[in-house]
Amino acid sequence: MRMKNRQMILRILVVGGILLGLLSQVFYPVIETVSAQDGIKIPILMYHHVSDRSIYWGKDAISTEEFANDLQTLHRLGFHTVTPSQVIAYVEGKDILPPKPIMLTFDDGFLSFKTKVVPLLEQYNYCAAVAIVGAYAQKASETGSRNDNFDYLTWEDLAGFDPRTVEVIYHSYDMHNVGGSNRTGIKNRRSENEESYLALIQEDMTRMAELLGAVGGNCRTVVYPYGAYSDLSEQALKAAGAKMTLTCAAKINTVRQGEMDSLFLLGRINRPHGVNSEYFIRTKIEDKLI
Ligand SMILES: [Zn+2]
Secondary structure (H helix, E strand, C coil): CHHHHHHHHCCCCCCCCHHHHHHHHHHHHHHHHHHHHHHHEECCEEEECCCCHHHHCCCCECCCHHHHHHHHHHHHHHCECCHHHHHHHCCCCCCCCCCEEEEEEEEECCCCHHHHHHHHHCCCCCEEEEEHHHHHHHHHHHHHCCCCCCCCHHHHHHHHHCCCCEEEEEEECCCCCCCCCCCCCCCCCCCCCCHHHHHHHHHHHHHHHHHHHHHCCCCCEEEEEHHCCHHHHHHHHHHCCCCCEEEEEEECEEECCCCCHHCCCCCCCEEECCCCHHHHHHHCCHHHHH
16 A cells, blocks of 8 residues: 555655646746746937027027937936847847847937037947938938038938938928828828828838938838828828838837737937936936836
């Protein structure tokens, strides 16, 4: 009897061991998948203009000192800046991201990006994306007007940026308008013919792909003018080759390797004038990462 009990216990142990082994085989990949699904949090900051003249400061324009303090704070808190292309490559499984990644974006292509922003980025080995309106760059290139309080970057300026510091991305050729044409940015009009809208976006992206491509930029990443988008605009941009779209929704994003859809409709946190850098970055970014 005692012998039988021992044999029984032994059998239970052996069978149990095999079962545990099998279970770990079954569950290990599941656990891995769950952690991959958690993804990586990517905060994106939205800037427009940097100026030393207080009359320009406001929701879309900050002082050079404020921007310098932002970079110093991000650096002190251990953030690493990444370009849109790096994030796309991560999701495609072609690259890894540094710890605490953050993306800095500058809309509209102000000349101040070259004169005020880039020198500070270089001090920290940081990078940023600048979203270009083709018509603004064209006009600036033709007029030669170079006042960094309100003028825009030329094609020559854009071609001169170090790609390790600046990625040049799409903000439409000439669709940075509200109301005039009854269209907000690149979003389709209500009851607009779907086919002609898809063709319009394709045409605009193709035009800009050539212009931006000539200066080392690309249309893979789209910054929606005024953050205005729709299901149809997403469909149109994807069909035209966009891999990432950025809105003005104030949220922190999570991107996931292998999930290309996690790169669309990413939110951005606007950086207004008049807020202390430490307070701004701690409350809007750092605290939201936990
Ligand atoms: Zn804009």
